[in-house]
Every structure is written in structure tokens, then in C-alpha cells.
Amino acid sequence: MKLTINGEPREVAAGTVWSLLEELGLHPQGTIVERNREIVDRQAYRETHLSQGDVLELVRLVGGG
Amino acid sequence: MRTEPRVDFSPQETQRYSRNALLAQVGWEGQARWHASRVLVVGAGGIGSAALLYLAAAGVGRLGLVDGDAVELSNLQRQILHRTADLGRRKVESAAGSLTGLNPYCQVQTFDLRLNPANVGEVVQGFELVLDASDNFPTRFLVAACCWQYKIPLVSAAATGWHGQLLVAAPGAENPCYRCLVPEMPPAAAVPASTQVGILGAVAGAMGCLQAVEALKLLLGLESDLNRRLLAYDGLQGRFQSLARVKRPDCPLCGPGK
Numbered sequence: 001m002k003l004t005i006n007g008e009p010r011e012v013a014a015g016t017v018w019s020l021l022e023e024l025g026l027h028p029q030g031t032i033v034e035r036n037r038e039i040v041d042r043q044a045y046r047e048t049h050l051s052q053g054d055v056l057e058l059v060r061l062v063g064g065g
Numbered sequence: 066m067r068t069e070p071r072v073d074f075s076p077q078e079t080q081r082y083s084r085n086a087l088l089a090q091v092g093w094e095g096q097a098r099w100h101a102s103r104v105l106v107v108g109a110g111g112i113g114s115a116a117l118l119y120l121a122a123a124g125v126g127r128l129g130l131v132d133g134d135a136v137e138l139s140n141l142q143r144q145i146l147h148r149t150a151d152l153g154r155r156k157v158e159s160a161a162g163s164l165t166g167l168n169p170y171c172q173v174q175t176f177d178l179r180l181n182p183a184n185v186g187e188v189v190q191g192f193e194l195v196l197d198a199s200d201n202f203p204t205r206f207l208v209a210a211c212c213w214q215y216k217i218p219l220v221s222a223a224a225t226g227w228h229g230q231l232l233v234a235a236p237g238a239e240n241p242c243y244r245c246l247v248p249e250m251p252p253a254a255a256v257p258a259s260t261q262v263g264i265l266g267a268v269a270g271a272m273g274c275l276q277a278v279e280a281l282k283l284l285l286g287l288e289s290d291l292n293r294r295l296l297a298y299d300g301l302q303g304r305f306q307s308l309a310r311v312k313r314p315d316c317p318l319c320g321p322g323k
Contacts, residue, residue, distance in 0.1 A: 007304065030255030032246065032295065034308045039295075041313075042248065057306050059297040061251060064225035064259040065110045065200035065269070 004055045018045040024058070032059040071097055078170060082124050095285050096124060100170070102284045105129035105192035107180065107208055109160040111143035111266055112222050112229075113198035115273025116280070118146065120196075121164040121171045123281055128164060128171060129192055132156040133179035143266030180204055185211045194283055196276055197221040200259070202250055209234060209243035213318055218283055219243065220291075222276035226262050227300040229272035232310065233279055233291040240292055241310045244318035268300040 003010050003020075014020035017040055021028050033040045034057040040048050050056075070079040070086065070093045082096050104125050106113050109132040120128060134156050136147045144156075151159040157175035164173050176188050180199075189195060189211050197208045197219060205221065212219040216236035221243055223230050234242045275296065279289055290307070297306040314320060 006299075006302070006306070027255035029249070029251045032297075032308065034306075037309060039246075039308055039311060057308055059230065059295065059306055059308060060226075060228050061247065061256055062223045062225040062228050062230060063200070063202045063205055063251075063256055064223060064264055065108045065112045065198045 001050065001052045003050065003053070006056070006058055012050075015050060016046060017048040017050065020050060020056075021045065021058075026058065026060070030061045032061055033057075034059070069093070073097070074100075078124075081168075081170075085123060090285060090287060099124045099281065099284055100126040102194070103127040103129065103192045104194045104196065104280060104284070105131065105189060106196045106198055107131045107204065108198040108200060109144070109146055109156045110140070110198060110200055111264060111269025112224055112273040112276065113196070114144045114146040114160075115270040116196055116198055116222070116277045117160060117164055117273075118167060119274060119277035120280060121168045121173075123277070124168065125171060125281075125284070127174065129174045129176065129188070130157050130160055130164075131176040131178065131180060131188060132160070133177060143264060143269050145266070145270065180207055182207065186215070189217060190215060192217065194280055195219050196280055197223075198273060198276065202247075202256065205243065205247075206250065210318055212236075213242050220276050220279045220283065222272040224269040224272045225257065225259050225264055227265055227268055229268050229298040229300070231272055231275050231279065231291060231296045231298075232294070233283070233289050235283075235292050239312065241312040242316060242319040245313040245316045246295060246310055248313060248317055265300060268298065271298060271300070 014023045028045050085091050086093050136151045146160045146163045155177050157177045161173040195212050219234040295308045
């Protein structure tokens with residue numbers, strides 16, 4: 001399906017946030033996900049289904065200084 | 066707006082801070098507020114270097130500085146408080162020298178230690194604002210918990226690789242805290258350290274500069290979007306993201322019953 005990820009149009013196979021992160025090679029516990037302007041609860045990544053046209057912002061969690 | 070400096074600033078200070086005072090939101094009242102303020106910065110590394118230099122330059126009167134390390138050669142590509150001649154010195158000493166060299170009106174209190182549950186309360190109390198510029202999640206969790214407990218506003222900045230992020234956790238029942246965003250300690254595999262994946266010094270510095278901006282605003286009582294948002298910077302793409310944070314109903318730090 002077609003999504004907008006970090007401002008870029010992307011075609012992905014994934015149907016949930018969890019499988020999207022797998023597809024993109026991002027660690028679910030190291031990625032903050034905003035879907036349609038709301039941050040998705042990290043514990044709900046598996047159950048959060050994606051829809052055509054969703055706008056996602058993916059932020060890599062960092063802790064260095 | 067008052068255009069005349071207060072009598073308690075010397076002619077040298079008046080000249081030094083003239084461009085601050087010209088800012089409509091600062092003025093000499095704001096400058097006096099900064100001069101009277103006490104700010105703690107946790108970590109004198111890549112982020113802390115930039116934040117501390119700008120806080121000292123702006124005229125924050127008392128800066129507390131926590132770091133338990135010595136200056137190493139691998140620090141110098143990003144930790145611009147320290148010079149090649151400082152190699153082997155305690156970071157807090159090296160940093161204090163740089164900061165008072167930049168602004169002798171700034172008093173620096175140093176804590177040459179690593180924060181732990183036994184000492185964090187004693188260090189943090191006495192400061193009205195805390196900047197977390199540390200390099201690990203256990204310290205971030207500790208600082209976030211202590212600031213929330215003592216109702217001290219926290220400006221948290223982090224960076225690894227080409228990425229940085231920034232948020233404000235202000236005390237208040239409606240505000241999301243740091244743990245609302247990061248409820249559990251992320252496993253090491255999910256958040257590789259800069260010792261593994263590197264860090265661009267200028268990215269850390271950018272986050273430290275933004276952290277200093279938020280800190281100086283908070284000291285003046287100015288509103289910030291970052292109370293309720295996360296600002297993320299991707300240096301590789303040249304892109305900022307601003308995400309709406311929400312208060313987590315079951316937050317382990319600020320949730321009900323906590």
C-alpha cells in the first residue's frame with residue numbers, strides 16, 4: 001500500500017506498524033512512530049493496522065550525548 | 066520594555082549583554098533573571114559542551130556541571146569545551162575553566178561523579194532547571210525521575226549518529242514526562258551507542274544549542290511547544306520532525322498512583 005513515510009511517498013507490503021518496522025529494518029523498541037499526527041503506543045505496534053494514505057513519521061530513539 | 070540596564074549590572078556586563086537585552090522577550094529584566102538563575106547540566110560531552118557554552122555566554126549566573134569522566138582524545142571531535150591541552154584532566158575542571166574563561170560573571174559548581182540513585186537527589190536539589198545531556202539511558206531515567214519527583218523542569222537532549230532529539234518535561238499533572246515517551250529501558254540492540262555507530266560532533270552540538278534555547282526560554286517563563294512535543298533532527302536528511310507527545314495513562318513515572 002502507499003504511505004507517506006518521513007515526508008516521502010513509499011510503497012510497502014506491511015499491514016501493521018510492527019511489520020512495517022521489520023520491513024524497513026528498524027528496531028521496534030528503538031523507534032518512535034507517529035501515525036496521522038498521533039504517537040502510537042509502543043506496546044500496540046503489532047495491533048496497529050496501517051491504511052492506504054497513512055502519514056507516518058518514524059524517529060529513531062537516541063540516548064547519546 | 067525597559068531600555069535602561071539595571072543598576073546591578075556593571076558597565077562591562079551592560080556591554081556584554083546588550084544584544085540579549087535588545088530582544089523584546091528578554092530585556093534587562095530577563096537578563097537579571099538569567100543572572101539570578103541556577104541551572105544544572107548533566108554531562109559535559111558533545112551536547113553539554115554546546116549547551117553549557119551558550120548558557121554561560123548568555124549570562125546564566127550559576128551553572129552546575131555533572132560529569133565523572135576525564136578528557137580523552139576520542140572526545141575532541143565533538144566535545145568543544147575541552148582542548149587538546151586538557152587531555153587527561155577531569156572533564157568538570159576542563160569545562161569550568163572554559164566556561165569562566167568565556168564569561169567570568171558565571172559561577173560554576175562542579176560534580177566530578179556519575180549520578181546514581183543514592184546521590185542524584187542531593188545533586189539536583191538546589192537547581193531550578195536541569196538539562197540532561199548524558200550519554201546513556203540509565204542516567205536519563207534517573208534524572209527524569211528525580212526532576213519529576215522534585216518538580217524541576219527538565220530539558221532532555223540526546224544524539225547518536227546523525228540523529229538528535231529534544232523535549233521538555235515540565236512538572237504539572239497534564240504534562241507528559243520523559244517516561245511517557247520512553248516507558249521501558251530500550252535494549253542495547255535497539256539503541257546503539259555512539260561508541261558503536263559514531264556520532265557527528267555538529268549534530269550533538271546542534272542539539273545542545275537547541276537545548277540551551279529552550280532552557281533560556283523556560284527561565285524567562287516563556288511558553289514552549291516542546292512541553293508537549295518531541296523535536297527530532299535527522300542530520301543526514303537535513304530534516305526536523307515535530308511529534309505530538311501524549312501523557313501515557315499507565316506511565317511508570319507520572320501515571321496514576323505514582
